[in-house]
Amino acid sequence: MASLLRTFFSVILFLLSVMFTPAQAQLRVEISGVGASQIPVAIASFANEAMAPQQVTAIIRADLERSGFFKIIDAGRVITEETPVNHAEWRSKGADALVVGSVQRLSDGRVEVRYRLLDTIKSVSLSGLTLTGQPQRTRLLGHQIADDIYEKLTGVRGIFATRMAYVTRAGREYRLEVADADGDSVQVALRSNEPIISPAWSPDGTKVAYVSFEHKKPVVIVQNLVTRQRTVVANYKGSNSAPSWSPDGSRIALALSRDGLTQVYVTNADGSGLRRLTNTYGIETEPRFSADGQSIYFTSDRSGGPQIYRMSVHGGHAERITFKGSYNISPRVSPDGKTLAYISRREGGFNLYALDLTNGQELRLSDEGRAESPSFSPNGKYLMYATGSGRRGALAVVSVDGRVKHRLTTRAGDIREPSWGPFMK
Amino acid sequence: MMKHLKTLTLLLSSVAILSACSSTKLDDKAKVDDRSGADARSVSTVNTGSDALNDPKGVLAKRSVYFGFDKYDVNSEGKQVVEAHSKYLNANKGRKVVIQGNTDERGGSEYNLALGQKRAEAVRKSMSLLGVSDSQMEAVSFGKEKPKATGHDEASWAENRRADIVY
Numbered sequence: 001m002a003s004l005l006r007t008f009f010s011v012i013l014f015l016l017s018v019m020f021t022p023a024q025a026q027l028r029v030e031i032s033g034v035g036a037s038q039i040p041v042a043i044a045s046f047a048n049e050a051m052a053p054q055q056v057t058a059i060i061r062a063d064l065e066r067s068g069f070f071k072i073i074d075a076g077r078v079i080t081e082e083t084p085v086n087h088a089e090w091r092s093k094g095a096d097a098l099v100v101g102s103v104q105r106l107s108d109g110r111v112e113v114r115y116r117l118l119d120t121i122k123s124v125s126l127s128g129l130t131l132t133g134q135p136q137r138t139r140l141l142g143h144q145i146a147d148d149i150y151e152k153l154t155g156v157r158g159i160f161a162t163r164m165a166y167v168t169r170a171g172r173e174y175r176l177e178v179a180d181a182d183g184d185s186v187q188v189a190l191r192s193n194e195p196i197i198s199p200a201w202s203p204d205g206t207k208v209a210y211v212s213f214e215h216k217k218p219v220v221i222v223q224n225l226v227t228r229q230r231t232v233v234a235n236y237k238g239s240n241s242a243p244s245w246s247p248d249g250s251r252i253a254l255a256l257s258r259d260g261l262t263q264v265y266v267t268n269a270d271g272s273g274l275r276r277l278t279n280t281y282g283i284e285t286e287p288r289f290s291a292d293g294q295s296i297y298f299t300s301d302r303s304g305g306p307q308i309y310r311m312s313v314h315g316g317h318a319e320r321i322t323f324k325g326s327y328n329i330s331p332r333v334s335p336d337g338k339t340l341a342y343i344s345r346r347e348g349g350f351n352l353y354a355l356d357l358t359n360g361q362e363l364r365l366s367d368e369g370r371a372e373s374p375s376f377s378p379n380g381k382y383l384m385y386a387t388g389s390g391r392r393g394a395l396a397v398v399s400v401d402g403r404v405k406h407r408l409t410t411r412a413g414d415i416r417e418p419s420w421g422p423f424m425k
Numbered sequence: 426m427m428k429h430l431k432t433l434t435l436l437l438s439s440v441a442i443l444s445a446c447s448s449t450k451l452d453d454k455a456k457v458d459d460r461s462g463a464d465a466r467s468v469s470t471v472n473t474g475s476d477a478l479n480d481p482k483g484v485l486a487k488r489s490v491y492f493g494f495d496k497y498d499v500n501s502e503g504k505q506v507v508e509a510h511s512k513y514l515n516a517n518k519g520r521k522v523v524i525q526g527n528t529d530e531r532g533g534s535e536y537n538l539a540l541g542q543k544r545a546e547a548v549r550k551s552m553s554l555l556g557v558s559d560s561q562m563e564a565v566s567f568g569k570e571k572p573k574a575t576g577h578d579e580a581s582w583a584e585n586r587r588a589d590i591v592y
Contacts, residue, residue, distance in 0.1 A: 195570035197534045211538075216523070217565035218538060239542050239566045242535045255539065257564070261546055262539040283539040299536060306536055329533045343533055350532065372533055417534070 027183025027395070027415075033405035035068040039153050042095035042120075043072060044079035047102035052111045052138040056103060059142030060149070063160040063182065067150060068404030081116040087123040095120055097153060101145075110134055113141045117149055127152045139185055159377045163421040164384065165189070165199040165208050166395060170413035176210060178225065181377075181420070183408045189225055198373075200243050201421045202269075208419075209233065209243035209252060220254055222269065233271040244288045245269070246313075253277075253287035253296055264298050266313070277315035289313070290333050297321065297331040297340065308342055322355070324362060330373065335380040339400060343371055343385075352385050354400055365398045375420040386416040477513060478520075478592065484509040488590040490548050491583070494529075497543040499551050507548060510590050511555035518558065524548045525589045526566040527573070529582035538568030544588045 041064065049056050064070040073093060079085065079100040090098050101115035116128040127148055131141045140161060147158030159181055168175045176190040176199060190196065194213035201208055202222075209222045218241045220234040234240040238257035245252055246266075253266045264278040264287045277296065278284035283306070286299040293313065300309050300318065305326040311318040322328040327345035334341070340355045349369025355362050370388035377384070380400065387396045387407075393416040395408040409415070478485050488510070490503035499507055514520055526545030528537040545564035552562060574581035 195567075197538075197568075197570060213567070213570060217525075217563075218567075237563055239538060241538050255535070257539075257542045257546070257566070262542050283536070283543065285539045286533075286535050327532070329536045345532070 027179060027186070027408040027410050029062075029066065029183055029406055029408055031066055031068075031406040033068065033398075033403055035399065035404055036401070038069060038071040039096055040071045040073055040094050041097045041099060041149070041153070042075045042090055042093065043099045044075035044077060044101075046100070046113070046115070047078050047080045049103040051105055052103050052113075053135050054138045054142065056101070056113055056138065056142045056145070057099075059139055060099065060146045063143060063146035063158075064149065066182065066406055067158075067160075068399060069150070069154055081114045081128060085118055087118070087120045090118075090120040097126070097149075099145075099149060106132065111138055111141065113145065115145050115148075117152055139180065143180065143182075156381060157379045157423065159379050159382070159420075159423075162378055162423060163205070164395075164418055165201065165421065166386075166415055166418040167196045167199065168410060168413055168415050176208070176223075178208075178421075189223060197417050198242055199417060199419045200245060201419055202245050203247055203249045203422055205422045205424045209245065211241045211243070220252075222252075231270060233267060233269070234265075234274075242286050246289050247291060247293040253289060255285040255287065264296070264315075266296075275315075277311065277313075278318075279315075286330055288331055288333055291335050291337040297333055299329045299331065308340070321357075328353075332374050332376055332383075334376050334400070335378060339380070341365075341374045341376065341383050343374065352383060352398070354383070363402060365400075365402050366396065368396075371396075373417050373419075375418060377420050378423045382420075384418045384420050386418055485513055490544075490588045490590070492544055492586045492588070494582075494586065496586075497540070497547055499547050503548070504551070506590070507551045508555060511552045511557050514552070514557045514561050515555070518561070520592060521561050522563075523591045524552075524562060524564045525591055526564065526568075527571065527585050527587045527589070528569050529585045530569045530572060530577065531582070532569070534568055534570065538566050538570075541566035541568045541588075544586075548588045548590070 043057055043061055046057055061072050065072055073095050080102040081100055098118040098120055104112050106112050110132050112132045114130045117126045119126045129148055131144055133141050143161040146160040150158035162181045163178055164181055165178050168177055172193050174192045174196045175188050176196050177186050178189055179186045192214050197211045199208050199210040206226060207222050207224050211218045212221050218239045220240045220243045222231045222233050233252060234254055234256060236256055236258035240256055242255040243252050250269055251266055252269055255262050256265050262283050262285050263276060264284045265274055265276050267274045280302055283301045284298060288297045295310050296313055297308060297310050299306050306329050307320055308322040308328050308331045309318040309320050325344045325346050328342050330343045332341045338358055340357055342353055343350050344353045350371050351364055351369060352366040352371040352374050353362055353364050368387045372386045374383050374385040382397050382399050384395060384397050387394055393414045395415055395418050398405050477483050487506045490499055490506050524545040526541035528541045545566055549562050549564040572585045574584035
């Protein structure tokens with residue numbers, strides 16, 4: 001009896017240890033494509049950068065390489081922001097730009113990074129920054145410098161310091177996680193034994209709305225990432241799902257079945273002031289505000305199969321947007337309002353497509369056949385989506401022209417439902 | 426260890442006895458002398474297991490309605506399940522059900538959630554037409570998020586195109 005009990009408890013202990021072993025936190029990145037033209041940039045080692053917990057230039061290099069728009073040249077030596085530079089030397093090495101800098105520890109324990117971006121063709125300084133932060137935020141300082149380099153050399157705001165939210169599943173546990181755009185610095189926002197889907201960032205990046213099944217049915221919850229405060233935005237009779245924020249963060253569009261089949265509604269961000277926008281005997285779901293906040297794109301099966309439509313934020317007449325293929329779902333509008341991304345089923349496979357709303361041209365951006373949950377980077381240059389290729393879910397990133405590609409995988413298990421966060425102030 | 430178990434057993438049994446005592450209702454209005462009515466020595470049996478819902482071989486044991494591929498209407502097989510539960514709910518107004526719609530794994534999670542809702546709603550509407558009160562039913566959807574069959578084949582997909590009636 002006693003030995004049986006002991007065996008029983010040791011099994012329990014073993015199971016507990018398996019359950020609570022921290023999963024491989026960092027996501028693995030595989031790059032599989034580069035931009036049409038790449039700007040050659042030389043990156044010098046920063047003076048004293050070994051004193052910070054992470055090597056700042058390694059972070060900058062990885063960011064710029066992953067973006068697909070740069071060819072990195074290793075400068076092979078330390079150059080500080082104050083060292084006189086022979087521009088001709090770097091021109092002859094093929095570099096159009098040179099990144100130099102230094103790191104120091106301030107007396108209050110913070111890390112300070114100084115950096116300078118030099119245009120070797122014009123022999124001028126393009127930019128320079130002094131950034132400070134707690135040592136554990138060193139990665140963020142690296143991402144912010146990479147953002148500055150990206151913006152100064154391409155004219156487009158960088159997205160390396162942005163974050164993403166996604167859902168992982170390992171065993172019975174579902175987690176809503178937040179990570180840097182490179183898959184590092186993973187933080188768990190929510191653990192649950194029931195599914196979590198459709199995370200959506202508030203425009204200021206402090207909250208995430210999502211659908212949780214913790215009440216044995218889908219309920220829409222807004223969670224403040226900083227304070228952990230959770231607000232039930234929609235828990236009406238039936239199913240509550242598909243939240244998306246208005247550009248000013250004051251309202252949430254969502255799909256409810258409280259009056260029968262799934263229809264599109266809009267509510268204030270605190271759950272008050274609910275208004276119904278669609279009135280059909282079919283399915284109306286996945287509402288998304290346009291960038292200017294004046295219209296809502298959504299999925300409707302009013303023509304038979306699911307297609308994407310657009311209507312005013314006040315409801316009323318809806319205009320059909322997609323016509324190719326019999327199954328088009330998950331509309332996402334680019335930040336400039338000119339491109340619509342969605343998932344389309346063609347020849348049995350589900351792939352990511354981008355439609356140029358100005359000329360009607362459609363581009364297929366994935367080929368694995370199991371794409372889901374697309375989301376635009378806040379600068380509109382990339383799309384992230386979930387892909388089921390292989391046995392486990394993975395995340396993929398593709399540039400809107402389809403040329404740059406990389407994948408993010410985790411050893412922890414399944415990963416899905418990605419949502420790219422906004423620029424942070 | 427064993428000693429603790431004994432103490433626990435003793436404790437639990439005394440709690441059981443105590444609660445049995447307290448649940449014996451005293452009828453203040455009973456007339457002590459009345460011998461004119463029913464035979465005071467007759468005993469009528471109350472059987473707590475007689476709820477038809479608990480009969481594993483009864484018609485109510487079937488609680489799933491299956492749907493064909495891309496189908497959202499209750500078929501003849503499903504109608505029998507719906508009719509049996511409607512009859513029970515009409516006779517037992519105090520009982521409530523949640524109808525949980527499900528889909529197979531193919532397609533987007535939100536659109537599948539809406540499709541699962543369509544199945545749950547079809548069952549709810551059928552029961553409503555058979556007289557079941559709206560306050561006794563809620564139709565919800567799990568979409569493709571909680572598959573009963575976890576395979577990636579036609580047999581698993583067929584099993585997951587389903588609405589469950591849950592009491």
